[in-house]
Amino acid sequence: MPHRTFSLFILPSLLAMLLFVALPIGSVIYQSLFIEHEQIMVEVENCGPFGCTTERRVDAEAMAQLRAEEPAGRWNGLGTYFNAGHLAFERIGQIWDRTETWGQFLDQAMNLPFYKALGFTLAYTFIVTPFVIILGFCIALGVNALPNLAKGPVIFFSLLPMIVTPLIGSLVLFWMIDSRGIIGATLQTIFGDPTLSLKASPTLTWVTLFVYGVWHSAPFAFVVFYAGLQGVPKDTMESAMVDGASRREQVRFVVIPYLMPLVVFIALMQLMDNFRVFEPIVGFSAEANATSLSYLIYSDLRGQDTPLFASAAATSVLTTLGVIVLLTPVLIRTWRDFNRKA
Amino acid sequence: MTDTTAADAKLIAPRRRRRSATAKPLPLIALSVGFVALWVIAAAFPFLWTAWGSFKVEADFFSRQNWMNAVTGVQTLRQTGEAFTMDGYEGAWIEQEFWRAVINTAIVTFFVTTISLTFGTLGGYALARSGFRYTFWILIMALIFRAMPHVTLVSGYLLPFFELGIWGYLPTTIIVLVAINQPFTLWMLHSFFLSIPKDLDESAMVDGCTRFQAFRLAVIPVMWPGVITTGLFSFLLAYNDFTVTSMLLTAENQTMVPKINSFLGSTQAEGKVMYAVAAVVSAIAPLFVLIMFFQRQIVSGLTAGAVKG
Amino acid sequence: MARLQLKNVNKRWGSYVAVKDFDLDIADQEFLVLLGPSGCGKSTTMRMIAGLEDVTSGEIVLGGRNVNNLEPKDRDISMVFQSYGLYPNLSVYENIRFPLRVRKVPKEQHHEMVMTAIRMVELEPFMDRRPADLSGGQRQRVALGRAIVRKPTVFLMDEPLSNLDAKLRVSTRAQIKNLQSKLKTTTVYVTHDQIEAMTLADRVVVMNKGEIQQVGTPTEIYDNPANTFVASFIGSPAMNLVEGRIEGGTFTGDGITVEGLKAPSGPVTLGFRAEDASIVPSGGQIAAPVYAVELLGEASMITWRLGEQLVSVKTAKDYRAETGQMVEASVPAAICHLFDAETGKALPR
Numbered sequence A: 001m002p003h004r005t006f007s008l009f010i011l012p013s014l015l016a017m018l019l020f021v022a023l024p025i026g027s028v029i030y031q032s033l034f035i036e037h038e039q040i041m042v043e044v045e046n047c048g049p050f051g052c053t054t055e056r057r058v059d060a061e062a063m064a065q066l067r068a069e070e071p072a073g074r075w076n077g078l079g080t081y082f083n084a085g086h087l088a089f090e091r092i093g094q095i096w097d098r099t100e101t102w103g104q105f106l107d108q109a110m111n112l113p114f115y116k117a118l119g120f121t122l123a124y125t126f127i128v129t130p131f132v133i134i135l136g137f138c139i140a141l142g143v144n145a146l147p148n149l150a151k152g153p154v155i156f157f158s159l160l161p162m163i164v165t166p167l168i169g170s171l172v173l174f175w176m177i178d179s180r181g182i183i184g185a186t187l188q189t190i191f192g193d194p195t196l197s198l199k200a201s202p203t204l205t206w207v208t209l210f211v212y213g214v215w216h217s218a219p220f221a222f223v224v225f226y227a228g229l230q231g232v233p234k235d236t237m238e239s240a241m242v243d244g245a246s247r248r249e250q251v252r253f254v255v256i257p258y259l260m261p262l263v264v265f266i267a268l269m270q271l272m273d274n275f276r277v278f279e280p281i282v283g284f285s286a287e288a289n290a291t292s293l294s295y296l297i298y299s300d301l302r303g304q305d306t307p308l309f310a311s312a313a314a315t316s317v318l319t320t321l322g323v324i325v326l327l328t329p330v331l332i333r334t335w336r337d338f339n340r341k342a
Numbered sequence B: 001m002t003d004t005t006a007a008d009a010k011l012i013a014p015r016r017r018r019r020s021a022t023a024k025p026l027p028l029i030a031l032s033v034g035f036v037a038l039w040v041i042a043a044a045f046p047f048l049w050t051a052w053g054s055f056k057v058e059a060d061f062f063s064r065q066n067w068m069n070a071v072t073g074v075q076t077l078r079q080t081g082e083a084f085t086m087d088g089y090e091g092a093w094i095e096q097e098f099w100r101a102v103i104n105t106a107i108v109t110f111f112v113t114t115i116s117l118t119f120g121t122l123g124g125y126a127l128a129r130s131g132f133r134y135t136f137w138i139l140i141m142a143l144i145f146r147a148m149p150h151v152t153l154v155s156g157y158l159l160p161f162f163e164l165g166i167w168g169y170l171p172t173t174i175i176v177l178v179a180i181n182q183p184f185t186l187w188m189l190h191s192f193f194l195s196i197p198k199d200l201d202e203s204a205m206v207d208g209c210t211r212f213q214a215f216r217l218a219v220i221p222v223m224w225p226g227v228i229t230t231g232l233f234s235f236l237l238a239y240n241d242f243t244v245t246s247m248l249l250t251a252e253n254q255t256m257v258p259k260i261n262s263f264l265g266s267t268q269a270e271g272k273v274m275y276a277v278a279a280v281v282s283a284i285a286p287l288f289v290l291i292m293f294f295q296r297q298i299v300s301g302l303t304a305g306a307v308k309g
Numbered sequence C: 001m002a003r004l005q006l007k008n009v010n011k012r013w014g015s016y017v018a019v020k021d022f023d024l025d026i027a028d029q030e031f032l033v034l035l036g037p038s039g040c041g042k043s044t045t046m047r048m049i050a051g052l053e054d055v056t057s058g059e060i061v062l063g064g065r066n067v068n069n070l071e072p073k074d075r076d077i078s079m080v081f082q083s084y085g086l087y088p089n090l091s092v093y094e095n096i097r098f099p100l101r102v103r104k105v106p107k108e109q110h111h112e113m114v115m116t117a118i119r120m121v122e123l124e125p126f127m128d129r130r131p132a133d134l135s136g137g138q139r140q141r142v143a144l145g146r147a148i149v150r151k152p153t154v155f156l157m158d159e160p161l162s163n164l165d166a167k168l169r170v171s172t173r174a175q176i177k178n179l180q181s182k183l184k185t186t187t188v189y190v191t192h193d194q195i196e197a198m199t200l201a202d203r204v205v206v207m208n209k210g211e212i213q214q215v216g217t218p219t220e221i222y223d224n225p226a227n228t229f230v231a232s233f234i235g236s237p238a239m240n241l242v243e244g245r246i247e248g249g250t251f252t253g254d255g256i257t258v259e260g261l262k263a264p265s266g267p268v269t270l271g272f273r274a275e276d277a278s279i280v281p282s283g284g285q286i287a288a289p290v291y292a293v294e295l296l297g298e299a300s301m302i303t304w305r306l307g308e309q310l311v312s313v314k315t316a317k318d319y320r321a322e323t324g325q326m327v328e329a330s331v332p333a334a335i336c337h338l339f340d341a342e343t344g345k346a347l348p349r
């Protein structure tokens, strides 16, 4: 296809992506280097019957003008990145000096908002992903063994947790694990502890979120594996049987190697999706015990009266770096494949 | 000879019946059926439970005494005189004006899906048919964009949109969702078009078409399966989005998902949590129908990326 | 109807050279076959003629006009693709009519033109079917019909028979030959099957690794292969090739000695065809234990292993020999071809 035709075809799509995906990344970097204007104070004299008092007040008019002139705020360089809300190097240094053991150090460092969010995000990403793969694989094997008539309905119900909006899905579970909900109440009865609440302790909240994550994404892995199982080469399978492989060995030496590329595919998709975990935290109202990088940005933009653009932007840039680190192995591999082919 | 074989087979079959080579041992079957049954319950029960509960009063669905109340509906009967009540739905749809959000969602999903598909088919087709190196780079770029957390992008939009005065409107949200959706759409349709033999459009070109005519006359008539599948996922993205819609829309322009979220703040305090439950069930219902009709396409769409690697 | 010239045409993808210095003059009404192993650049050459690929350098001249920068639609060619490229949503009739529609041929003429083409490819009973409801051979004929419906200046066919089974291939081959002789349209035909090439072509172009190896009539190519590649590609079985040395007009290799050759001394490759040599009781140029005996039906084939190479000779169908038995064959100098040991080029006879 000549370059000109190609560019005409791709133009709308490319333009949309450049304007609303690439440009915002630039915008985020730019915003992260500025910080909100300082409040301009004026002294106002209030004279009443008992004499005059002077009062300091924010000069709203001047502030508005300043904002109009420099909407991004004033130049702050990398200041936002290093402040207590983000990388907090100073605090980390203090904690390092103060603490004796690694355990203590990590413990205290994890209380800093950014590291707390990073910790949860990474934990979520790297715990949920393998569980999704394993559970998805088991379901696929199970469904594959069902009689054909049962497969359709089973797949139908299996798709629900994935298709339903994450926020709504987590709300549904949230209401059930409420101490007055069916799961929450049952757990209390089982453990004989009427105060037991999955929402109270950080650990239980994390576990709840992980379980939600696996529940939400397992259908994806299941469907991919299930389709993969349909494509396992019959010849290889049959020659394994003729060679005398047991059922377990067939799975181990024929099925799993054949599905390996799918594992890579699912892992890649899941790493990308889980790294931006956000909706379940809102849905489970879990922000007190678990925050993610995405949630930090959201609360910077939404939590306050005026959005903290600079703070959100700095977290965004750091998150983007995280995404790039996560994708690097994939990109390197693709690049190698591509060069080998060319 | 041939006449008797069928009868013979019938006679012999029962005596010769033994486990065929591919039949599984019984315990294994039991185990796998049990496991799948457990999974199906885990997957479906929460939704069925919530749908059932949405027709009860709060005292039943969130019962302090016994969760069985939600099944029997004791309090519902006492408070409303009937076993099922539409109170939650009335409160959500009418009192809280959930219908507005439904209309907004309809507008957003419709436009996001159609625009995404239009852009995506053109771009995906070009990527599948051009042999030049830059197609690789465009696809890689799309992959990186696909991995970007949406909220980081939103944090990039917010200030410029305020400045430009385009914040809060549906069209802004629509085009943003289209853009966020493009990487995925491009990949899907790119691999779908690769599966359409290029002989098809090339013969059209030799027969006298321009590239665009060949696309229109030869490719469009056969591309619908791929477009429908991709369209389903574009629809889901727009329908399910919370990040973009909750941050880029004013309260009256909100779509369903952010609307439900804003219910939580206001209604929970007033003891009207059943409104939220009803709204949630209202939002799930269309998805339920969607899976019912398009299960096959959803499955094939989920796998499409994997097969291509 | 036109003369088609390719002048020093090259095609590169990055550093990969798919077609190199391709120079060819195809006469009006000629049936030219591009023959070569798969991946040698035949399709690429044909696609450059069609305008589906740009040429990296060189010129394509069609009817005296440089068409390098013309779109496929403006070149007035038609093409039959390997997988046919039929429009699955259109009936047979509409498929064949498609080129007329998009080329804005006046509507009144469509029916007659389409029916003529349909009759030529014998598809009248299937006119209203969709391609999905046709057999492989019928689909192939729809593609042919679509190519001939408007009288193009050049037909291009890219392995049009390769998706058919062996029997159908023979009959369709004859049909294509017949069509071309009726229509007298310049035709370029791509195949990797040397029998197809030999039976159809006025002239054959043998290609390898993007380069022309030899151009000539089927007989010329069969009788006088220009190099070892052509020798080993044409004929079934392919020409026997034995490495060895010539000293004073006598060729010596493992298990073979041929006298009376007119060539300077030095290393050479000697070639001869299985059907030209014969089994003799004694005094043969080859004398070695038999490696295999194969029955071909109309003949038997005796194979020896001479050094690294297998050498075969055809003989009467009732000839019998045991594996390992000593058998001799006569390979007179007159049936031998000599090739340069290094370049593989044929040495003058």
Ligand SMILES: Nc1ncnc2c1ncn2[C@@H]1O[C@H](COP(=O)(O)OP(=O)(O)O)[C@@H](O)[C@H]1O
Residues within 6 Å of the ligand: B131, C013, C016, C018, C036, C037, C038, C039, C040, C041, C042, C043, C044, C045
């Ligand atoms: N678009 C392309 N990009 C890179 N290499 C290609 C492209 N198309 C074909 N090739 C390579 O060029 C060579 C010749 O291909 P082709 O002309 O199709 O061979 P054939 O003789 O079998 O028809 C092959 O090795 C093929 O891999």
Ligand SMILES: [Mg+2]
Residues within 6 Å of the ligand: C039, C042, C043, C044, C158, C159
């Ligand atoms: Mg080819």
